[in-house]
Amino acid sequence: MDCEKTRRLLHEYFEGLSSGEEKALVGEHLASCADCRAFLEDLRQTVLRVKELEEVEPPAWLTRKVMARIKEEHPVRGHLFGRLFRRFPAGLPVAAAATVVVAVFSVILMRSMQPDIGRVMPPVVAEKRQPASPHSETSVPAGAESQTGRSATRGKVEVHGERAVADRQRSVPEHQRLSEPREPTGSAVVPAPPAAVKAAGASPQDDISKENSTQGLDSKADSERPGLREKATKAGRTAGRTYERSVELRHADGAPEVIVTYEATAAGKKKIMEERFDEQGGRHGAHIAYDNAGRPWVEVRYEHGRIDWIREYDADGTLRRGKSGHPWPWLRPDLK
Amino acid sequence: MTEPANTAHDEDGPLVSLCRKGDTDAFETLVKRHQKKMLNIAFRMTGSYEDACEIVQDAFVAAYGNISRFEERSRFSTWLYTIVVNRTRNHLKKAETLAGRREVSLDDPVRSEEGGICLEPVSAAPSVLETLEQREAQARVRQCINGLDKEFKEVLVLRDMQGLGYEEISSMLGLAAGTVKSRLFRARESVKNCLKKLIGRP
Structure with missing residues (x-):
């Protein structure tokens, strides 16, 4: 038997799967062929190395x-x-x-x-709408923070505070609105995310236009879009703070999204939090708070069908907590 | 060494019967039992931990929804692995369509993980920390496996990493046993050559 034929049979031979006849033939050839013995040894080493690869553990x-x-x-x-x-x-x-x-x-x-349940028609989601005119506040960008293509396409990850405030201002009646300790415009409370993070995003420009278009919406534009928006708002007082929480279900272009907005005021300080859940169960939220000097800062939490992670930004967009790179490099040695 | 699709001793059988009656606790036990293997199959085939997590989730949800269609002609685990393999294949196909088909010949120069071409074998200087060296070696093996075309990768993952039998694999992939074997042999030889290029030995 020649080397070529032997080598084809070696795979089964070393796994112990050869028939008796094949085994004898291969053994006979190996005894007289140093090259094929080396080939067998290499093969054995290769399979051993593949077998020894560490397995990954499923997340909890x-x-x-x-x-x-x-x-x-x-x-x-x-x-x-x-x-x-x-x-x-x-x-x-x-x-x-x-x-x-x-x-x-x-x-x-x-x-x-x-008493708090109300139904508001029509919907307010204008992901695809372009602003009628360039918004004057383009210096306040959205936090387009995407590490992976998946986040970019599915996540629609943004710093939501801006939209949260804008939505709240549209949807909550004037008398229910809590007083704003800072500037009255929604966009002013959202610090810009760092440029480096923006650069990592798929297209920050898109997100800017999204944010601006959301702000630029008026009720007439809303009524052109079919859909459903249900909202339940609850205001109350607990542990020395007043709060207002709204849970909103939106159907925008057939994709349901639940938005929970929570705004609390305690000792003159205000916190706004928004969380979104999409149909995939993905979840991302921004948490805006004011420090003792009245400066706002933002905490953005990401959870998207995997480990969640947190980043905090100062008002000027400086990342002050959390890493800017891949959030779980220990799981992705190939991204190091 | 081959494990015939043995349904008589399917340890999942009783739990599967409970699942059919709507017992989600029974299904949870099955999820816990099989998630690691399923995750590793998807992870090794996609190379992405989070994609693998998504695929495994979807596979389990689909399995629960279709459990009445499981005919017990194979073991339940084989059925689950088939779902995860098919979903991974679809995922890869989608990703390929998005990225444009990138043909890679088995004889192409080996790409490093950063995308550059490795011209020199890794330094042969002995590492002080043996574990580091081992990790490095594992990274090279992973790199070589990742470089395989998906048809070759899947048989290598299922056979050499997950230890499934040839018959089980051929029924899972819908391939003749001969095809599974020839693909596996090519995959192994390709990994062997790749390791030789990278570190001078398999």
């Missing part, structure tokens, strides 16, 4: 996320009580008590929610 949230999506897409059908009974073998009193508690709690919850 993977199971949680899978199960959350499954429960969302396949809600349990009808036998919730059956499950309760199964969980509590001596079940009836427990289940009955639980039912009463749930019922009472629901009534309280409904009562407290009811």
Whole structure:
């Protein structure tokens, strides 16, 4: 048997999968051919190296996320009580008590929610709309902060404060609005993100126009867009702070998005927080706060189907906490 | 060494039956049991941890939704791996369409991870820290595997990294056993040559 034929058979030979006849033939050839013995040794080393590659561990949230999506897409059908009974073998009193508690709690919850629920038509999302004229505040850019192509395409990651404030100002009636300790325009409270981060983004320019167009919207332009926007706002007072929280569901171009805006004022200081959840479960939020000297700073949190990370910017856009590079380099040795 | 698609001793069987009745807790156990292997298959095929996480999530959700279609002709794990492989293939195809097809010949110069061409083997000076050296070597192996065309990569990942049997692989990929073998052999030889170029030895 020649070397070429032997080498074709060597793969199975070293895995112990050769038939008896092949094994004998290969063994015979190997005994007399140093080249093929070297070939076999190289092959063995190669496969060993491939086998020895470290495996990656799944992130802790993977199971949680899978199960959350499954429960969302396949809600349990009808036998919730059956499950309760199964969980509590001596079940009836427990289940009955639980039912009463749930019922009472629901009534309280409904009562407290009811006056605040409103439906606002039409929607306000104008991702694709161009501003009628270049906005005067182009010096206030959006935080186009994308590390990967995925974030750039799916994430629509921005510093949301600007839009949060703009939205809030449009959608919350004048008398409900809390007093603004800083400049009254929404854009003024959002510091610019650092230039280096912007450079990493896919197209900061797009985001600038998005932000500006959102601001430049008027109600007439809104009415040209079909869609649905539901919003529930709740104002209250807790632990020495007044707050206003709104949960908004939007359907923009068929893509539902939930936006939670939270604004709290405590001891004359104000915090605004906005979180977005898209249909993929992606989540990104900006948190605007004022320090003791009244200077605003922004915390941006990213979570997009993976590990979340946080960055903080000063009012001038300087990154003061968090790294500007890839957020999880230890998982991506190929990006080092 | 080959593991025939043995359904008689599928340890997932009882849990799968519970899942069919809508028991999500049973499915959670299956997710925990198989997520690591699925993640590693997708990770090695895509080279991206976060893409792999997304693919595995989607695969599990799809598996749960289609569990009534699982006919128990193969093991449940094989069925899951098939889903993840198919989803990874689709993902790669999409990425390829986006980036424009980049043909790579097995004989092309080896690309470093930064994209440059490695002309010199890595310095042969002995490293003080053995672990560092080992890590370096692993990086080279990864680099060589990443350089493979996806048809070759997938058989190498499934066979040599995940240790699946030839029959299982050929049923998963819908390929004849002979094709799986010939692709695997080419993949191994390509990795071997690549390692020789990079570090002077396999």
